């Protein structure tokens with residue numbers, strides 16, 4: 001049994017507790033939240049799990065192997081660092097840390113201590129993202145042209161981070177997972193309308209081989225949209241995460257151009273419009289698959305795909321995007 005201590009029992013913490021607690025290889029032995037009100041909620045859901053308001057009890061306990069950090073981002077570095085220093089593996093919420101320097105420090109510390117870090121990039125464990133990665137890896141889309149994601153809703157407003165740090169980690173982790181190239185530069189724009197942090201932002205990421213990604217995150221949208229378009233030379237797909245069935249639709253559509261033999265200065269454009277198909281997408285609770293995978297990585301001493309380095313790569317783009325927003329869309333090299 002791998003013994004887990006969870007710090008943070010707010011909105012997301014209960015999902016982490018439930019998944020670690022119900023897995024056959026792990027057991028949540030202590031939950032901490034600095035707010036005593038969280039205890040009532042924990043007692044209702046899991047009466048047998050002890051509660052504390054002092055994170056030190058988890059961080060220093062000799063009876064805990066893994067610390068899950070499910071608190072706001074500005075606390076991640078301090079709590080994860082203390083857990084690693086006390087010889088514990090860590091499961092940290094996205095975004096991994098509030099800065100690249102903090103992420104680098106944690107990666108180095110875990111390496112030195114031979115401990116695992118897993119960053120909760122939940123979407124990588126959804127059936128949809130697994131299928132998209134499979135299609136891209138098999139070459140079904142051909143050479144990639146673009147990745148374009150729309151993640152908008154009315155709220156939920158956060159008070160400690162802007163919309164980029166709140167929502168873009170999902171898209172950036174997915175993008176890094178499915179696009180094989182390393183991102184080269186970021187251009188981002190955004191605006192603050194209500195509470196002093198950006199609530200609307202547009203992020204463009206440049207990759208080698210003319211692959212381009214665009215992410216639109218917005219807390220001021222009248223409707224909820226979770227749609228990603230991925231275009232390739234051979235096929236194009238639309239992933240609508242709000243669809244119950246047919247989340248992914250693959251279109252045999254494309255454009256080709258050739259020189260007009262009778263006038264070499266003229267291009268002949270031909271549009272291909274073939275079939276659409278909706279591949280089967282595995283129905284799993286992503287967090288369940290992710291927590292089970294972490295247990296397996298610890299037991300087999302394997303590095304998780306969503307390790308500290310993957311978390312660091314996302315934080316590096318977030319930081320670059322924020323810098324670009326401050327300079328009104330100036331390109332920031334990665």
Ligand SMILES: NC(=O)c1ccc[n+]([C@@H]2O[C@H](COP(=O)([O-])OP(=O)(O)OC[C@H]3O[C@@H](n4cnc5c(N)ncnc54)[C@H](O)[C@@H]3O)[C@@H](O)[C@H]2O)c1
Nearest residue numbers: 008009010011012013033034035055070071073093094122
């Ligand atoms: N993976 C996902 O899909 C997903 C979804 C939602 C939130 N998150 C992430 O989870 C983290 C928490 O988000 P949330 O929405 O649950 O926030 P929240 O504010 O609802 O909950 C955070 C909890 O942490 C507690 N806390 C803060 N500092 C503490 C400390 N030092 N010791 C003990 N308790 C402390 C607070 O009292 C609060 O109850 C964030 O990093 C967020 O980005 C991830």
